[in-house]
Amino acid sequence: MLIKRPRGWEIKEARATPEAVFHDRRRVAQALGLGSILAGIGEFGALGSALADEADPSAGLYPAKQNPAYTVAMPLTPEDIATKYNNFYEFGSHKQIASAAQELKTRPWTVKIEGMVEKPMEVGIDNLLKAMPLEERLYRHRCVEAWSMKVPWSGFALKALVDYAKPLGSAKYLEMYTFVDVKMAPGQRSFWYPWPYVDGLTMAEATSEMAFIATGLYGKPIHKQNGAPLRLAVPWKYGFKSVKSIVRFAFTDKRPKGFWEQLQASEYGFWANVNPEVPHPRWSQAQETDIGTQEKIPTLLFNGYAEQVAGIYKGLEKERLWA
């Protein structure tokens, strides 16, 4: 069922004059076939320094067309809340890491695809973005700490990247790794954490319809604090599975141990599917606080995506599927 809702961030976008000017200019240039010429002379030159911070070569790809199959039955979280309350331990072990995360350098950004694949490869983020079918999806996002948000990601199905990577039949899991750079990310100086941040999925999960790579948020390139330039979004699992700022995809036949599982296996396991009836060892998972409205709402099995993903777990009932 498609529920039509006002898309608040788009209205804001239209009012933000410099960006609106940029989008129009880009569209005119594309219509005239001048896209690459403008790119060659520096797209932001004519707009002055106001846009210096926004100089992201992928900006013209957004907003991507919304896929009406993926909407949420509640108001979206306002952009300035979803981008100012974050988990990103590379920049601090608290929620106010947004300004520290501006140190993240997202260009050049090379993505390695390796392990059990026909041919290992490296691809620059902007070439990858050109090769992938971009769309927008409204997703729920539920942290194991019992807060949640509802956000408009843009990006592509992880399955598209798996197809592009050509894994061997022997590959059983896909691991995703974040960068390591202690200069950029001061949190990585905390030696008691097992850097780099990593987590993984089974091939069935990675190629399922909900598994998404987010490269945009609120109709723009994704914010640094939310995991620019590409992060995983697997909304039926607790948020810690959704690795940010990925530099390496590795196909393997060994079950990966995620960052949090390495730290505390009794509390954070491999599957980590959302289930309101299975409490965390230290707190209930029956409810969650929506960080946009501050309302307590009931948590749903598979975070509301049972219809799309429950089939993946048939025959796996003996596994510790829930935390």
Ligand SMILES: Nc1nc2c(c(=O)[nH]1)N[C@H]1C(S)=C(S)[C@@H](COP(=O)(O)O)O[C@H]1N2
């Ligand atoms: N590299 C990296 N990825 C990460 C984390 C992190 O600390 N480092 N935190 C995870 C957790 S616990 C959550 S809830 C989500 C938070 O994503 P958000 O800040 O975009 O809401 O990112 C996940 N991905």
Ligand SMILES: [Mo]
């Ligand atoms: Mo989380």
